[in-house]
Structures are given as structure tokens and as C-alpha cells.
Amino acid sequence: xxxxxxxxxxxxxxxxxxxxxxxxxxxxxxxxxxxxxxxxxxxxxxxxxxxxxxxxxxxxxxxxxxxxxxxxxxxxxxxxxxxxxxxxxxxxxxxxxxxxxxxxxxxxxxxxxxxxxxxxxxxxxxxxxxxxxxxxxxxxxxxxxxxxxxxxxxxxxxxxxxxxxxxxxxxxxxxxxxxxxxxxxxxxxxxxxxxxxxxxxxxxxxxxxxxxxxxxxxxxxxxxxxxxxxxxxxxxxxxxxxxxxxxxxxxxxxxxxxx
Numbered sequence: 001x002x003x004x005x006x007x008x009x010x011x012x013x014x015x016x017x018x019x020x021x022x023x024x025x026x027x028x029x030x031x032x033x034x035x036x037x038x039x040x041x042x043x044x045x046x047x048x049x050x051x052x053x054x055x056x057x058x059x060x061x062x063x064x065x066x067x068x069x070x071x072x073x074x075x076x077x078x079x080x081x082x083x084x085x086x087x088x089x090x091x092x093x094x095x096x097x098x099x100x101x102x103x104x105x106x107x108x109x110x111x112x113x114x115x116x117x118x119x120x121x122x123x124x125x126x127x128x129x130x131x132x133x134x135x136x137x138x139x140x141x142x143x144x145x146x147x148x149x150x151x152x153x154x155x156x157x158x159x160x161x162x163x164x165x166x167x168x169x170x171x172x173x174x175x176x177x178x179x180x181x182x183x184x185x186x187x188x189x190x191x192x193x194x195x196x197x198x199x200x201x202x203x204x205x206x207x208x209x210x211x212x213x214x215x216x217x218x219x220x221x222x223x224x225x226x227x228x229x230x231x232x233x234x235x236x237x238x239x240x241x242x243x244x245x246x247x248x249x250x251x252x253x254x255x256x257x258x259x
Contacts, residue, residue: 017079028077032057032105033244037231038197041107043159045086045248047227047255048112049220050159052139054091055202057105063096071103080245081107085252087135094143108135111256113157120156148173160205161216164191168206185209191217193224196231227255 020026036045041053057074061067071090081088088107095101114131117124117138124130127145129138142153148169155165168188175182184190189211193203203224213221234251238244 016076017082020077020079025077025079028073029080030244032074032077033081033248034239036107037235037238039195040193040203042195042231043193043203043224043227044107044109044112046231046252047223048109048115048252049223049227050109050157050203051113051116052106052108052135052157054104054106056107059103060100061092061103063099063101074105078105078107083245085110085249089136089139091139091143106139109252110135113138116156116159123152123156155205158205159220161214161220163214163216164205164207167208171206171208193221194228196228196235230255 020029036042036053036056039053039055040050041056043049044051044053059070059074061071071092075090078088078090086107087110088105091104091106093102093104113135117129117131117133121130127141129141138157142150142157145153151169151172152165155168156162171187172182174180175187180187182188187209188206189209190200190204191207191211191213192200194200195202207217230251234247238247238251241247
């Protein structure tokens with residue numbers, strides 16, 4: 001009999017994080033890693049420019065009679081990305097819509113996350129979050145914050161410039177309060193950082209209409225350009241490796257953003 005999508009003997013943390021053994025698990029991991037590196041998670045996995053990234057796997061589950069089999073499979077496949085450098089897991093969002101909850105895979109660059117929390121301790125400390133707080137706890141706390149505070153937290157986690165976070169939160173709250181029209185081409189436009197698979201739409205943040213790039217924007221763009229160039233050089237070797245993790249860690253060490 002299956003229980004909550006697990007085998008008869010439920011996986012414990014040691015089972016969940018053990019080295020992958022089956023062809024199915026290994027294939028799933030490589031698929032997830034390839035998608036992550038093609039999107040904005042590249043800037044988490046290589047250099048930690050973004051402390052946290054999502055977007056490389058998403059699903060949903062019904063609240064009633066929940067089937068967690070796929071969640072368990074994806075979480076298990078992410079095991080190689082749970083080590084001293086990274087932490088990857090599944091986020092089940094607290095808020096349900098039409099009887100369903102969204103599920104997303106995410107990956108954290110541990111050192112980058114800790115450094116950001118240290119820099120932004122005025123925001124994080126009142127939430128009981130310190131640089132040593134486990135990434136899964138950070139994600140769980142953020143998901144349950146009041147709306148404006150949650151937006152600020154995600155902005156910091158996603159590596160957006162502080163001015164852009166302030167603009168998005170303040171403009172959106174003002175618009176909601178006044179029932180004013182909001183959105184692209186109305187009160188905001190978007191600045192895009194290219195990824196391996198797309199020039200726009202992945203690593204992006206809102207800015208005021210007519211925005212001129214600021215020092216913060218240019219700093220992120222320069223570092224992202226370096227990471228993308230080096231990743232494209234390394235990509236064939238990563239793809240060909242029987243185990244891509246040593247090469248990925250080496251690439252990350254060569255590009256890690258100084259705290």
C-alpha cells in the first residue's frame with residue numbers, strides 16, 4: 001500500500017539525500033539540472049548572483065486526497081544539489097486556489113543566501129532569520145508573510161536591486177489602494193538579464209517607466225554576462241560528464257560573487 005506518495009517504508013532524510021542509484025533518478029536529475037542551468041537558476045548555481053532561484057520545475061496538488069508521488073520523486077532527484085554548496089528542495093505554497101496548491105522546485109546558493117541575510121539583517125532579524133537559518137526554514141517563513149513583506153523578501157532572495165524591490169512594493173501597494181491601473185507599459189517596465197535559453201523573461205525585475213540603468217543594474221548585468229560566457233564555455237563538458245556536479249562546483253568556485 002502507498003502512503004502519501006511514498007513506498008511502504010517512508011523515506012527518511014538519509015534515504016532522501018543519499019546518492020542517486022537508479023537510471024530513472026539520475027535521468028530526472030540531469031533533466032532538472034539542464035533546465036535550471038538554461039534559465040535564471042544558472043545565476044544561483046554558478047556564482048550565487050541570485051541567492052535563490054525557482055522556475056525549473058512547477059506542478060500542483062489537490063488539497064483533498066493529495067497525491068504526493070511526483071513531489072517525492074522530484075525532491076529525491078534533487079538530492080545531488082543538497083550539499084555544502086547548494087540546497088535544493090520543493091516548496092508547497094501555503095495558499096490554495098480552487099482547491100489546489102502550487103508546488104515549485106527551488107535551489108539555494110548557501111553562502112550567497114547567508115551573506116545576503118547578513119547584509120539585510122534589519123529586514124530578516126525581526127523574522128527570526130539569521131545567516132545560519134536553514135534555507136528550507138527561510139522559504140517556509142517567507143511564504144507565510146503578509147503580502148508586502150513577502151514581496152520584499154522574495155526580491156531579496158531573487159537578487160534584485162534594493163531600489164527595484166522598493167519600487168515594486170510601493171507602486172503595487174499604492175495602485176491597489178487607489179484601484180489604479182498597473183502593469184507593463186502603464187506604471188512599470190522590466191529590465192531583463194539574458195539567460196542561456198532566452199534574452200528576456202527569466203531573470204527580470206520591474207522598474208519605473210523610462211528607467212535609465214543604475215549602478216546596481218549594471219553591476220548585476222556585468223556579473224551575469226561573465227557567468228553566462230563561462231557557462232557556455234563549460235556547457236559541453238558539463239553535459240558530457242558522467243557526474244556533472246564536480247564540474248559544476250568548480251565552475252561555481254571560479255565565479256562566486258564576493259559577499
